[in-house]
Amino acid sequence: MRLHRLELEAFGPFAGHEEVDFDRLSDAGLFLLSGPTGAGKTSVLDAVCFALFGQVPGARDTAARLASDHRDPATTPRVTLEATIAGRRIRVSRTPPHARPRKRGEGDELVSVSATATLEVDAGDGWTPVASRIEEVAHELDALLGMTASQFLQVVMLPQGAFSGFLRADAKSRQALLERLFDAGRFSRVEDRLRDQDRTAASVVAQARVAASTALAAAAGRWESPQSPPELTDGDDVDDVATWLAGEEERLRLAHEQAAAALESARDVAREAAAARDQAREVAERQRRRRDALERLRAGDEDAQRERAARLDAHRRAVPLAGHLSQVAAARAAAGDAERTLAKARAWIDGLEDDALAGTAPDGWGAGARERAEQAAALRDLAELEAGLPGRRGELERRRLAARADAERAAAARARGDQAEAQERDLRDRVERGRRAATTAAELAAQATAAGERAAAALERDRLEREVQACVARAQAAVDAHQAALDAVLDLRRRRLEGYAAELAAGLRDGEACPVCGGDHHPAPARPGDGHVDAAQEERAEAEVERLRGRREDAERLLGERRQELAAAQQAAGLGAAEALAAERDALERRLAEAREIAGAGEGAATALAELERRRTADRETEQEALRAASAATARADALAEELDAVAARVAQARGDAPSVAARMRALEHEARYLEKAAAAHEGAQAAAAALDAAEARLAAALAEHGFDAPPDPRTILAPRDAAALEQEVERDARERRSAEAALAAPEVAAVAELPPVDLAAVERRTAEARDAVERATAVADAARRRHADVTERLAGLRTVLDALGPLTDAARRAHALSELARGGSGNARRIQLSAWVLAARLEQVAAAATIHLRRMSSGRYALVLHEEAASARGKGTAGLGLRVQDGWTGEERDTATLSGGESFFASLALALGLAETVSAEAGGAQLGTLFIDEGFGSLDEQTLDEVLAVLDELRDGGRAVGIVSHVPELKQRVPAQLLVEKARDGSHLRHAAAAPL
Missing domain, CATH: 1.10.287 (Helix Hairpins)
Structure with missing residues (x-):
């Protein structure tokens, strides 16, 4: 694969349109991608990876953050890459998810736009579209690339820092990376499948044993066995269990027969007792009947x-006279009651101070009652008005007070509004000063944060510089001590070899064969000379060498770690002195505190101004509302006063001599009620006298009819x-x-008159005892029958469960042995699991390819070798995945953690190149026309840097281009072709350049 051209639009730190001509850079074979920290060097590599796979490496793989923060919102972020892959020239274009303004409508609202992808191929006469959907593009590119994104990042983009960790990782961590790069999944799946089969078989056997044990225990409990069943710990206990089952079956059969015989005997005794009880009950009943009759x-x-x-x-x-007697008594009582009531009414009327009623006949009492009732009704409404007069006078006073309060409230609101005008002007001035201070504070906060970070980094940088100096001294001392001990061991070995004849001669005996010449006669055996060295001295010296080697490795490893930490601190702090940076930070923080104080006062003034305006508006509304309320309250008070004067005049006229109209009304109502009762009493007395006369006449007729001379006693x-x-x-x-x-x-x-009394209780007791005996015998017989039936029913099932245990146990043993063998357990002599064994072969290929580059970078000193024992000590199953460095100068193997910072870099780089070549071969031998190496060159001295660059220059054979991603200044003079990343406030920019002159 070779890269030709890359176009970026609003991607990552690049706000506008940027282009990278890889053909121009590749003509030089070795080119440099350089720029300050944070400018966007790694974003160029991210763009290549995003174009091919739709993702970026590691923690930066956040699609929502790929669109540039510096771009114009209307600009569409895009990455376009031209490359030749598997002999075909392709052009792939992708856009990440982003937001853009609406194309229609108003407002600043943004709409989300999903990711897109297109793929074109060069057909000779122009670009031909191949795919326009993300899934289709991924399918086409996967077929051309032949590798995953993870493999691509290890083959084309070599992250040096990651391989430094891979170099020093333990076997288990190294296995995780190798599994991602090489397809060892099928072997891991075989391990998992065998492990699952082992667990399943063991579980089946355990469940079968538990089921059998549970069934036996349940059977023993149901049968009330005097002897517990044998335990099932393995397949050899099945015969003991079968013997126990046969014995239980015979025991329960005999118990069933004995219980049945005892039950039949108890039933005979019960029948005899029941017959005797029936006869005794009959005699007792006859005796009871005779006793009752006599009683x-x-x-x-x-x-x-x-x-x-x-x-x-x-x-x-x-x-027959009861009705007449009761009627006469009732009529006589009613007549007496009526006369007494009438006498009371007459006495009350005679006591009234009313000349019109005094001495009148009872017939005029009803008319007097109606007259007084009409007079009382006429006064009822006026009495209600009279009762409400005190309350309404109080209401009149409240209305007048409310009118005065509303007038005072309006005056107070008007006064508050006049006082607020001066306060408003002062608050507006303070708000404006606070707004200007807030803008200044935001700028100062960013400056103070950056200054604080630089000051802290400077302190860390100075501390690490002192630590590195101390580590250098300790490492040099450890190297010198180790080298001296190694020289001493070599000298002791030489002296021992020189005196080895005397050491052999010490073991010669006459008559015994010489181990050198075979003779049994030793006329002149050698004698030890001065300074003779024996095996014990050599062993002690070798132990001292090993101890000093450990100290040297620890010192060198610590020095490398401190150098890496120092490089990071120097990059963060720059060259400024810690004191100056701290002073700059303190000054910015003081200015920031002052600005924030003014801004805080402005915020408080804004709040107070808003509150003041709210209060002024409320005061104006209060004044208007209070004036309206005062006017309305005054009018209502005047109207109420006129109404109360009219009511008072009517009340005075109506009450006359009475204390009040209500009192006059109640007196009239009282007289009306008593007059009504007096009229009713007169009518009742007349009716009761007539009823008494009639009842006495009827009683006299009845006495004559039934032959009584006088009424009988009631x-x-x-x-x-x-x-x-x-x-x-x-x-x-x-x-x-x-x-x-x-x-x-x-x-x-x-x-039964002459028979003795029957003791029925004793007879019943004997019968109940016989019946209880039958019930007990029945329960025993039923239990014996059920246990015998249960053992007969369960015996076949229990024997089936026991018969199945043997084959299941054998199968579980075979599954466990296979699982242990595959995962490096018992039965595996090398203690290495299957997937690790496969990966160890891949790692051996990687180490062989890496050693070719490592020997060139280290002037033939170092080689990478597998170390099975080191890996075995770190975890079962990962043997064969350990890495060590073989030192050609001493002939010893060293832990990779003992390499210095520079040695760790070129060892990691060699490992990365070796892994890239091995993965490329795994992916079908794809040709890698362009490689990128990311950072790590700052830890190399001048000579080592020359050797590393020479190795990288050799990678150009066959037309390969190698890109170095670094900000190390020395590389700018050593690498001719350069792509510079320039950082600015409005976004980064790319520029092709040549090496600066030496």
Whole structure:
């Protein structure tokens, strides 16, 4: 793949139209993409990735933020890329999601526009459209590129920082990246499938054992087995369980037969007890009947019976006169009541101070009552007006007070409005000053924030510079100590080899073969010389070398980390002194505080001004409303005063000598009511006298008719209920005597007269005991029958469950062994999982390709090798994915974390190039015509930078172009072709340039 041309429109930091001629840059083979921090160097690479895949790398992949913040809202953001892929020249154009103004209508409202994509190919005579939808474009490009976006970012855009982490990562983290780049998913899926099968088989076996154990425990509980069933821990316990089941079946069968025999015996005893109980009950009932009859005869009182019969006869003779007697008594009582009422009425009328009524006949009392009632009715309305006079006079006073209060309220509102005019002018001046200060504060806040960040970064930069100096000294001391110890080990090895003959001679024995010549005679064995070295001394020296190597690696790793932190701090702080930057920050913060104070006062004045205007408007409205209310209240008070004067005159005339009209009205109503009652009493007395005469005449006729000389005593006449009760008592006396005599004469009762009393309770007790015994025997027999039936019914099912356990256990063992083998567990000698084993082969290819570049960059010193033991110590299943650096100068392998900052850079770069070549081969051998390397050159010294650039220059073989993304000043003199990114307030711009002269 080769890039030809890139066009940007309102994309990222670029506000307008920008073009990149990659053909022009590629003619030089090696070109530089340079610019200040934050200008948009990485955004150029983002545009290429967005054009091909519709996304940008890493955390920047936010489609909603790809449209430039500096653009004109009417400008459509767009990226257009021309490239040759798989021998075909294509042009792809994409627009990210963005917002634009409405094309129709008014207002500033923006509308959202979705992303678009188009793809064209060069047909020789012009561009031919191929796809115009995002899904279609993605389908066509996937077929041409042959790689995913993740692979593209590792093959074409080499993010150096990411590969530095990959270089130092542990085996598990390195496995995650390799799985994204190489298709090892099918092997991971095999591992997962075998793991799932293992878990499923184990679960099935566990469930089967649990089910069998549960069924056995439930059966033992239901059968009340005296012996618990054997436990099922593996397949060898099945025979013990089968023996237990057979024994339980035989035990329950015998128990069932014994319980049935005991039940039949209990039933015979119960039948005999029931027959004896029935006979005893019959004799006891006859004896009870005889006792009752004797008791009834002894309980009768003959005198009382005769007295009740006489009372009943007297009642029956006098009962026909009961109505006449009661009517006479009632008429006589009513006549007496009427006379007494009439006497009271006459005495009240005679006491009235009214000459017209005094001494008049009762016939005139009704007319007097009607006259007084009419007079009282005529006074009722005027009495109500009289009762309301005090309240209405109070209302008159309230209306007059309200009129005065409204007039005073209007005057106060007018005075407040006059005082507010001066305050309004002062507040408007303060509001204007606050607005100007707020604008200034916004500008100062941004300046103070930036100054504070630079000051903090400067302090961190100075601290890190001191730390780097200390780390350099410690690293140099550690290197010197390690080298000295290594030289000492080499010297000891030389001296030991020189004296090795004496060491062999020390083990020779006459008659035993020499390990060198084979002879069994040793006439002149060598003797140790001065300074002889033995194996123990060499081992101690090697242990010291290993200890010092660890110290050297720790020191070099710490130095590299501090150098990287220092580079970041220098980039953020610039070259300014920390004190000057802090002073600039403090001055800006003081100015910002002053501006904010003035702005805050302006905001308070604006609030006060708004409140003042609101109060002035309210005061004007209050004044007008109060004037209107005062006028209306005065008019209502005058009208009410006239009305009250007229009512007072009418009341004075109507009440006469009475204290009030109401009192006069109540007196008239009282007299009218008593006159009505007196007239009614006169009429009632006349009617009661006539009724008494009639009742006495009827009683005299009835006495003559029934042969009475005088009226009988009314007490001999009973009430109907009492008469009926007395009649029932007389009849019951006769009936009881006849019944008792008949009962004693019955043959069956007479037959038991001489028999002793029956103990029925003892008989019933014996019968109940026999019945309880039957119930207990029945329960025992039923339980025995159910248990025997249950064991017979469950036996086949339990044996089926037990028979299935064996094959299930064998299958689970096979599934577990396969799963352990695939995931690097027991049975896997190398402890490496299947997917890691495949990825280790890929990593070996990557390391071999990277070593070619690494040897060139390090002057033949370093190579990348796989290290299985290092990976195994970090996690089961990832053996074979460890990386170490082989040092050609010492012959030792080193941890990648011990590399210095510069060594880490070119090792990471070599690894990135090797991985790019391997992924390219994995993707079908696609030719990579354009590569980009992003940052990391600032940590290299001059010689190493020359070696790295020489390696990159060699990548141009075959027409390949390599782009370096960096802001390192030295590269601007070393790389001829350059694309500069210039930063400005209105957005960044791109410019082609040549290298600055040395």
